[in-house]
Amino acid sequence: MLNFLPAIDRYIARLVIVPMVGVFVLAASLLVLDKMLRLLDFVAVEGGPVGVVFKMLATLLPEYASLAIPLGLLLGILLAFRKLATTSELDVFRAVGMSYGRLLRVPFLITGILMALNVALVFFIQPVSRFTYERLEYELRSGALGASIKVGEFTTLADRMALRIEESEDDGRQLKGIFARVANDKGQVLSISAKEGNFLATTDDPDTIILRLTEGTIVQDTGSQTPRVLTFSRHDLPIDLPAIEEFRARGEDEREYILPELLRIGWADNETESKRDASQASFNFRLVEVVMMALMPLLAVALGIPPKRSTSALGVFLSIIMVVAYHKVNQYGEDLAAIGMFDPILALWVPFFLFAALILWMYYRVAFVPGGQAIGALENWFAKISKRIGKLFRRNRRVVLDDGDEATS
Numbered sequence: 001m002l003n004f005l006p007a008i009d010r011y012i013a014r015l016v017i018v019p020m021v022g023v024f025v026l027a028a029s030l031l032v033l034d035k036m037l038r039l040l041d042f043v044a045v046e047g048g049p050v051g052v053v054f055k056m057l058a059t060l061l062p063e064y065a066s067l068a069i070p071l072g073l074l075l076g077i078l079l080a081f082r083k084l085a086t087t088s089e090l091d092v093f094r095a096v097g098m099s100y101g102r103l104l105r106v107p108f109l110i111t112g113i114l115m116a117l118n119v120a121l122v123f124f125i126q127p128v129s130r131f132t133y134e135r136l137e138y139e140l141r142s143g144a145l146g147a148s149i150k151v152g153e154f155t156t157l158a159d160r161m162a163l164r165i166e167e168s169e170d171d172g173r174q175l176k177g178i179f180a181r182v183a184n185d186k187g188q189v190l191s192i193s194a195k196e197g198n199f200l201a202t203t204d205d206p207d208t209i210i211l212r213l214t215e216g217t218i219v220q221d222t223g224s225q226t227p228r229v230l231t232f233s234r235h236d237l238p239i240d241l242p243a244i245e246e247f248r249a250r251g252e253d254e255r256e257y258i259l260p261e262l263l264r265i266g267w268a269d270n271e272t273e274s275k276r277d278a279s280q281a282s283f284n285f286r287l288v289e290v291v292m293m294a295l296m297p298l299l300a301v302a303l304g305i306p307p308k309r310s311t312s313a314l315g316v317f318l319s320i321i322m323v324v325a326y327h328k329v330n331q332y333g334e335d336l337a338a339i340g341m342f343d344p345i346l347a348l349w350v351p352f353f354l355f356a357a358l359i360l361w362m363y364y365r366v367a368f369v370p371g372g373q374a375i376g377a378l379e380n381w382f383a384k385i386s387k388r389i390g391k392l393f394r395r396n397r398r399v400v401l402d403d404g405d406e407a408t409s
Helices: 007-046 052-086 089-096 106-141 259-266 271-304 314-338 346-370 376-408
Strands: 155-157 161-169 174-183 187-201 208-221 228-240
Touching: 007 052, 007 228, 052 089, 052 106, 052 314, 089 314, 106 259, 106 271, 174 208, 187 228, 228 376, 259 271, 271 314, 314 346, 314 376
Parallel strands: none
Antiparallel strands: 155 161, 161 174, 174 187, 187 208, 208 228
């Protein structure tokens, strides 16, 4: 697939892609698993089908991917150049005249592809998937997904029926231990119990379903002292579905707007000022998050190359902290701009240029200053702290061993 590239570029591409994909899968999996536990608990409380959990998780994948892609890109390039540096291959490349710019040719090509993918995610796919997630959550709460009847609890339907189901099998298709108390049009009360039952749709009236009961008893309260008792092998009980309000249209939240809508609303004279501020803040937030990816290769090189004769992994941890902190600063700036406290340009692009200047300075130190390293002081401090901690553990271990020898003697 990469045969059109020179051998050195293919080698660097393999070094970058393997950890990049691994980090992306790991980050996305952790986010999905954390959300899955919450959704399973939410669906269980609402009494909904388990299948809706996976539909809701699918709508969250674009949002998680937009977060995991920059992190995977950064760590993929960082770990690749760290491997080149710790195995002295980087020194060989530099000795034969290859600059960092030449070595970063393939990482920048990968960055361009991922930036295009992230543009499609944050400006087009993610807003629609976010709205779909909100709609599924609304339908789950309202009972449109079959989540209004909970096993083991009494449920009131249409203010004229109370229904209780002991067990549910086959994803709600087969019901057992059914009890219903129904008030008919004549004011009489029917108490119905059945061994089994299942719901059937009707073609005549979409607002009514049939609960088909088997092997049960009907007790009819006629107002006299002796109620009527009937047994049946099969009985169809019509149930009026509760009216479900239609879900709102997309666009209540500015995060649900795609790119053309953001541009139209954010600078439209006929929109309210608060709506314009929110749309401009969302547009600039998404844009700076994508543009910052262009500087990830430079940050990865600056943090991935440890000092000579060192295998410190401080740069790996520092890169994650810097990217997450910058993302949180952008979120805070978006919130301030959305309520009109700051202009979106100031709230989002000033932190971008400050962070970009820091990255360029760090890269300059590594690439053009002989023996220079942007985090050299932090590396030295980290090494001293590690040595002190190691000495402390060794001292404590000797104390424990000496105490053990004394106790044995």
